[in-house]
Amino acid sequence: MSLRIDSSTPFILLQDKGRFGCRHLGVTQGGALDWVSMGWANWMLGNHPDAAVVEIGLGGLTLTCQRDGALAIAGADLGASLDGQPLPAWGAFKVRAGQCLAFAHPRQGTRAYLAAPGGFLGERQLGSLSTMAREELGGLHANGKALASGDQLRWQGEAGSIRDVPRAAIPDLGGEARLELIMGAQAGDFSGQSLFDAFNTSWTVDTRADRMGVRLLGPVLECKRQSMISEGIALGAVQVPPDGQPIALLNDRQTIGGYPRLGALTPLAVARLAQCLPGASLRLVPTVQEAAHKVHREALTAWWG
Known part of the structure; x- marks a missing residue:
């Protein structure tokens, strides 16, 4: 074995990039919410960016x-320490048998990602190790359960050279987040005032937030469309239910939905939203698909060269 879990919570999950090609079965993608931090944690150890990690x-x-x-760890600053000595929120480090690694509580951001050489091992289901509680898929024991005290984690590679993440690539998780959104098919059904408010006021992350979605509190958005047939739901889709408060849907979302959509957050915006604590402030920023593709490719180039 490689790591023994001594204490845990329901929010400690084994994750990778998620499941694809199975939404027609009613199974959503899952996977690491902040895929950018997961990728950098793996990059530091020379792993494939999608190797399995622990989402903390x-x-x-x-x-x-x-x-x-x-x-290696990346993502939120959760007060990580090794044998009581502080570790940086972003960095790779050597460990010895018998040492204790601990993550305390959020200082900045919500989720940190722990990577090991070659990625953590487990039984793949539908092509992924990602933990999905609702579907009872994935995780260490292939039952959708979070990692628990007494669990033993194994990694499949040998410790080689480690790399430092360029400082420019480390995101600032403080302050007001700016989330780019591609307008959706029902955007034209919202009132002009609602469209103005959506992009010109600050939104607050509600306490009703999990891996399925994040409710945003702010001005009431009004849509003239009263009903619609349920449609497939993309990652980052921003649905607006009758109360007018948008919900940004994340990796563990349902596969179809019938509320009108303002649009969809870009993948980079989804990763940033995953690091917002309840009460955090954010702004929605309109963008177009071509610009979002360009920024996305640039992010991937940082790993692949």
Whole structure:
């Protein structure tokens, strides 16, 4: 074994890029919410960007290293420490058997990602290890359960050289987030005032937020469309239910939905939203598909060269 979990919470999950090609079965994609931080954590160890990692939501995780090796963390600053000595929120580091790795509580951001050489091992279901509680898929024991005290994690590679993430690539998770949104098919059904308000006021992240979606609090958005046939739901879709408060749908979302959509957040915006704590402030910024593709390709180029 490589790591023993000594204490955990329901928000400590084994994740990778998620499941694709199975939404016609009613199975959504899942996967790491902040795929950017997951990719960089893997990059530091020379892994494929989609290798399985531990997604650590809000801290509360302690582990004991059972073999020498190297690990990397990226994403939120959760007060990580090794044998009581502080670790940077972004960085790779050597570990020895018997050392204790701990994540306390959020200082900035919501989710940190722990990577190991070659990625963590587990039983793949529908092509992925990603933990999906609703579908009871994935995770260490292939039952959709979060990692728990006593679980043993294994990694499949050997510790090699480690790399430092360029400072320019480390996101600032403080302050007001700016989330780019591509306008959707029903955007024209919203009143002009609602469209103005959507992009010219600040939104607050509600406490009603999980891996399925994040409710945003702010001005009431009015849509003249009273009903519609349910449609497939893309990652980042921003639905507006009758109360006028938008919901940004994330990786564990339902596969279809019948509320009108303002549009969809770009993949980079989804990753940033995943790091927003309840009460955080954000702005929606309109963009077009071509510009979003360009920015997305640039982000991937940082890993692949």
